[in-house]
Amino acid sequence: MTLEVFAKIFAEEEVPLQKFKATGDYVLQFWDNTNGLPQNAVYAMGKDKTGFFWIATEEGLARLDGTTIKVFDKGSYPIMLDQTYYTFFHGKSGIWASSDRSIALLEKTILKVIDCEHIVEDSWIKAISEDANGYLWIGTQDGKVHLWKNDQFNQLPNWKMEVGTETQSLFHMGNGVMLIGTNRGLFAYNYQNNTYSLLTERNVNASKVLVESGRIYIAIPDKGLFRLEEDKKLIELISFEKVKDINFNSLTKDANNNVWAGSTENGIIKINAVGTERYYFDEIKNYTVRKIIYDGENLYLGTHGRGLVIVKPARVRQANHPEILETNVKAVFQDANSNKWVGTKSNGIFRIKDGEISNINTSDGLLLNWINTIGEDAENIYTGTTAGVSVISKNTSKVIGRITEEEGLKSNYVYAVYEDSKERLWILTRYGGLHYRPKNGKLKLIQLPDQFRNTNFNTIKELSNGDILVGSMNYGAFRIVDGVFQENIVLPLKPGENVIYSIHEDLGGDLWFGTHGGIVLYSQGKFNRITKEHGLNSTSVFSITHDGKSGIWISNNFGVQYIPDSELERFKTTGKDNFQATTVTYNKSHGMPNSETNGLIFPSAFKDDEGKIWIPTVEGVGIIDPLNVDWKENSANFQWDEILFADKKMALKETEIIIPAGNSNFQLSFANIDFYNPAEFALSYKIEQLNQEWIPIKDQRTLSFNGLKPGNHTLLVRVLRNGKMDGIHRLDISIKSFFFETLWFKILVISLFIVLVYFVIRYTAKVKIASSLEQLVNQRTLELSTTNHRLKEALEEIESQNVTLKDITWQQSHLVRAPLTKALGLIHLLINYPKYKEVGKSKEELEREILKALEELDGIVRNTHSKSEKFVKDK
Known part of the structure; x- marks a missing residue:
């Protein structure tokens, strides 16, 4: 009954676990201090709800997304109070990780840290657990149990243990009952009425407690795994005496209720109803396995000294035949009867038929054990070597003939043997050896231009139109139509590159x-x-x-x-x-x-x-x-992670972030979580407002941005799976700006600039006008000065002229007047001469006086005219 109950409770699933039995069916992936793990001793590990895999080491916590490791230590995350964490517990909010004196909550990042310094005193944390209400229970080495509720510690009421008692494990049964495993027995504590009872004998070291379907199982160091009966009896299920190399601290149970344990010497142990089953891994045979997680697909092994080892099912399988494992394989071929033929470098050729493998080599008549090529016709297999072609009968698998230079080959160095749809057998060799043999016919050599007589031909393909295309070394491709050379296709390659290995024709x-x-x-x-x-x-x-x-x-x-x-x-x-x-x-x-x-x-x-x-x-x-490649869409577990700016880290919880002003240089981290085949995913990114083309993301999981301008930006990360669109992930980035970087400030500056320009222009115009006016004034002043000078001279001249004019006028008014008056008077006297009897002079005398007066007047006039001409000339 014991075995039946155990078989029912810890039922195994043989099919998925057998993938780790054959060497070619799995691969090992190592994560240690050479590729990201801070230290190689693993104390605890587990997956959070987001999908990240966490590893606790002596030098900090590490988070793995399947591709890269991110380290959390006190240097990079000051929130941490301790460097080393020893225990993980999966709760509703994430993973609770306990160190000696603090507890951290892990979910994508470190959400918070609880300082437990004042509850441990001279002790340390030994166990943690979470109840149905999400409250945290903490067991310490001094036998105490504390409740963390509403950000406060409370010691478990009425829990009084004798000196030397250690709390080693906690397990919540439900209905307000918690199992407390100690080195002095297993207790059931009812925290609804604050009472407890001993479920086992006093001296039972209940180091680990497992509960399934209401049954309690206890793992006791150095003894074994037991089921606890209601009468406090322990029924032994597995004796550790029979498995002496078991590492007790690694004992765990997976999602399929398999019980696993790591070996201190070699591999891991699966414990089932009928005993134990071992899985050996040569790569870690000298390392102790401390922790084990099996998720139904991968095995995660935390070791002491080798870091984290992930055992994965192989995505590429190997031919499950020891004869060709670790063998240098050359040409491979499948014949018309679905038999596989595997040529090797030094072991001849192998045939795989109905799962059975057989070998043919030089001892069986092969020309050489180095196989360059394999071909067939309806009856035979042809293996080409550097010594010619060996002919193998399909019916008997015996070597029945050969084709060499003696049979018409241009060279015994054979590169390819190929049968086309017309059942012509083509044989390609060195030195212009482009041959074919019609069905039931003789070997023929294709006639080529002289410049190709030493060409080495090494690959061949029949095209959809029936043409034969032959690839060569250094001379491109040759098209053969109906057995006649048609053209030479010269590839645009350098001499060292111009080797055609294969030819493919698309639809x-x-x-x-x-x-x-x-x-x-x-x-x-x-x-x-x-x-x-x-x-x-x-x-x-x-x-x-x-x-x-x-x-x-x-x-x-x-x-x-x-x-x-x-x-x-x-x-x-x-x-x-x-x-x-x-x-x-x-x-x-x-x-x-x-x-x-x-x-x-x-x-x-x-x-x-x-x-x-x-x-x-x-x-x-x-x-x-x-055909087994997973092509599902929207299957990627893409996660935005953190932003780093101004030496500050901030977890990205939303798809929109605001970056304070003055932080145009920043880093964004992300993850694409996949532990099965990360190589299926190809990532690229672009800033929607800046880039039109997608920029490939290689192995890095951070994007650095330098000098990104303030404003709203949209970061897009595209995820392709096996070349097909899986999804595009968006992150809206708002970079705030100082006032002097804002649009209003720019408008203000522009406005002020315009005003300044206006005043400068106006001032400049005024200056120019003033300068022009000044020049004009100066010019006018100069002109006025000149004019004044001229006026002065003119005045002086006028005054001089006035003097002259006065002189003339005086002459006119005085000198002219006297003779003129005299002449007029004398004339008047002559006219009235009869009336003036008392004149005393004769008319002749009067006429002579008139003439004399007129002559005197004439002299005055002439003198005045002379002065006038001189005045005009002086002017």
């Missing part, structure tokens, strides 16, 4: 060449190229395989890269300018045997009947199942 008839210089598109007679700067992981592209669903899978030196058809179409329309391909990479961290895949072989990848893509690597075969 539109455009050609994509995998080369040593990236992917070259040949469309409508024009070339374009995708390189590393456009998103490829490597300069070399060894294979291009379409999944038949939504995109191509290319192999290179850094794994396998998925590119959606939508991205290829976008490249066709936009070209390489500003093009950044949205891709997904699968490498060793996803289960690839090695991230370095093999090239210069044929085929360098193939898609099997189930749609799975086989990729050869230097350490085995990686198998990708594109």
Whole structure:
């Protein structure tokens, strides 16, 4: 009955857990002090409600989103009172993390810290728990229990323990009852009536308490796991004596009610009804596992010395055959009967048929164990090597022949063997060796221009129109129509890049060449190229395989890269300018045997009947199942995190933030939480008001902005999953400005400037007018001065002239008057001469006197005229 009850309570789910049994079925991801963890000893760990994974270490708390770790310590978060936290408890508000003397609430960030200094005194915190009302209970090493309620501490009433009692665990049963595990037994405390009772014998060390369906289970150090009966009896379920390497402190229960424990020596232990089951991981065999969490998909192991180890199901599987594990695999092939053929570098060729594997090598008649290429026809398999082609019968799996230079090959160095739709067998070699053999016919050599007689041909593809396209080294591609050379397509590549590894034809008839210089598109007679700067992981592209669903899978030196058809179409329309391909990479961290895949072989990848893509690597075969890729929309757990400005950190709780004035330089952090395959997501961002193009976000989870102007800005982060839109996340940013940065201030400044300009112009105009007036006045003054001088001279002249005129006038009035009067009088006397008898002179004498008076008058007139002419001349 004991085993039956245990089996019912701790029922296991075998199917999902078996994924960790075979080496090729899982991958290990390590987080330690080399990639973000502050220290390698893990004390506690757990996921909060937002989805972040928290780890407690000796040097602080760490938060993982699946891609990056963020450290919370006293240096970066002064709210913390302690550096080291030892215990986590999942409550309604988040994770309660306890140190020796404080408790922190974790939910996306550190929400608050409770100072417990005055309740521990010479003790320390040992256990924490939360009741149904959300109140926090704290057990200390001195045996006391405290209640944190309404921001106040209250000691548990009537709880009196003898000296030496330690509170080790707390568990709320409901209905106001709390289990208190101590080193002196397990107690049930009713905090509605403040009474308690001992449920076990006095000396039972109830270090851990588990409750399921009303039954109580107690883990006792160094003894085992027990079920508590109503009569205080302990029924042993698992004896730790039988599992001596168990780390008791790691004992936990997962969501599926499996009981787990870490080993002090090797791996982890799953405890079930019939005993124990171990999971070994060579990478951590020397490290103690302290904490375990299993979420139904991943195993999270907190270790002492190795940090956090996440055991994940492999996204890329491996061929589950030890014979080809860790083997340098070359050409891979699936024949018409769905058998898989795996060529190797040194072990010959393997055939996988109905799950069974067999090997054919030089001891069986192969020319060489280094297999460059694999092909077929209806009856045989052909393996090309540097010594020619070996022919293997499909029916007997025996080597039945060879094709070498003796049979007509241009060279024994064979790069590719291929059968087209007309059942012609093509064999490509060095030194211009472009051969084909019709069905039931003889080997023929394609006639090429002389300049190609030494060309090495290494890949081949039959196009949708029946043309044969052959790739070469350094001489581009060759089109063969009906067995006749048609054209040479010269690729725009440098000599070192001009190696065609693979050829792909899309549904539109455009050609994509995998080369040593990236992917070259040949469309409508024009070339374009995708390189590393456009998103490829490597300069070399060894294979291009379409999944038949939504995109191509290319192999290179850094794994396998998925590119959606939508991205290829976008490249066709936009070209390489500003093009950044949205891709997904699968490498060793996803289960690839090695991230370095093999090239210069044929085929360098193939898609099997189930749609799975086989990729050869230097350490085995990686198998990708594109059909199992999750394509759900709006599945990303994107979270805005914090903003940092002026050395202040502030959690982003809303999608709108206000930044105080004077803080145009700031950092924004965010997270895209995913622990299963973060590589599926591609992020990019833009400021809606500033950028038209999306800017790719690589591995960083912070965005820095420098000199962003005050005002309203909209930050957009776009999340693509497997190349498809998952969602766009918006953050409205309002940057406040000082008064001198506001629009009103600018209007005021502009207005004042205009007024100032007006007054300056007016002042300048006045100055100019004044200057002009001054110049005019000066000019006028000068003119007046000159005029005055002239006037003075004129006055002097006038005065002189006046004198002259006066002289003339005087002469006229005096000198002229006398002779004129005399002449007039004498004339009057002559006229009236008869009347004047007493004149005393004769008429002749009178006439002579008149003549004399007139002559005198004439002299005066002449003299006046002479003076007048002189006056005019002087003027």
